[in-house]
Amino acid sequence: MYKGLGLDLCEIARMEKLLNDDRFLSRFFTEAEKEYVLSRGKSSAATLAGLFAAREALGKALGCGLDFDLKEAEVCHTDQGAPYYRLSGELKDRVGNSRLFLSISHDGDMAAAVCLIEGGSET
Numbered sequence: 001m002y003k004g005l006g007l008d009l010c011e012i013a014r015m016e017k018l019l020n021d022d023r024f025l026s027r028f029f030t031e032a033e034k035e036y037v038l039s040r041g042k043s044s045a046a047t048l049a050g051l052f053a054a055r056e057a058l059g060k061a062l063g064c065g066l067d068f069d070l071k072e073a074e075v076c077h078t079d080q081g082a083p084y085y086r087l088s089g090e091l092k093d094r095v096g097n098s099r100l101f102l103s104i105s106h107d108g109d110m111a112a113a114v115c116l117i118e119g120g121s122e123t
């Protein structure tokens with residue numbers, strides 16, 4: 001059973017300006033995410049925009065907007081590069097047994113993310 005769906009767009013230029021702002025990065029992203037972003041070279045801003053869109057997409061899918069600690073929704077990647085959420089803290093409790101699915105894309109000026117919530121007993 002599907003319990004929530006969220007879609008978000010993030011302008012890449014907005015993130016370009018924030019790439020060197022460690023206060024911003026450290027507030028919303030984990031060390032591993034920061035390393036991943038910076039390892040992407042010319043695509044760093046696009047990747048960062050995708051990670052930010054992933055937070056907003058999750059907030060929409062949960063129906064709570066950005067009313068959660070964004071660092072608790074870390075985005076990791078499989079060996080093939082596919083993104084997935086690794087939750088922690090209160091957010092992990094809030095999502096409970098539900099499964100989260102995430103897809104990210106970026107092209108031109110924008111990055112996009114879609115989050116789907118399936119099953120579980122409490123969201």
Ligand SMILES: CC(C)(COP(=O)(O)OP(=O)(O)OC[C@H]1O[C@@H](n2cnc3c(N)ncnc32)[C@H](O)[C@@H]1OP(=O)(O)O)[C@@H](O)C(=O)NCCC(=O)NCCS
Nearest residue numbers: 040043046047048050077080081082083103104105106107
């Ligand atoms: C998946 C793939 C086709 C996307 O290519 P693209 O259209 O140029 O990329 P988009 O801008 O739309 O999306 C990029 C995002 O896709 C996601 N992604 C990367 N590899 C992925 C994969 N194997 N499965 C799902 N998502 C993937 C990442 O979040 C990536 O963002 P990042 O580079 O900032 O980390 C390409 O990365 C690829 O060929 N990967 C390896 C082959 C593979 O496993 N394909 C599976 C899908 S058939």
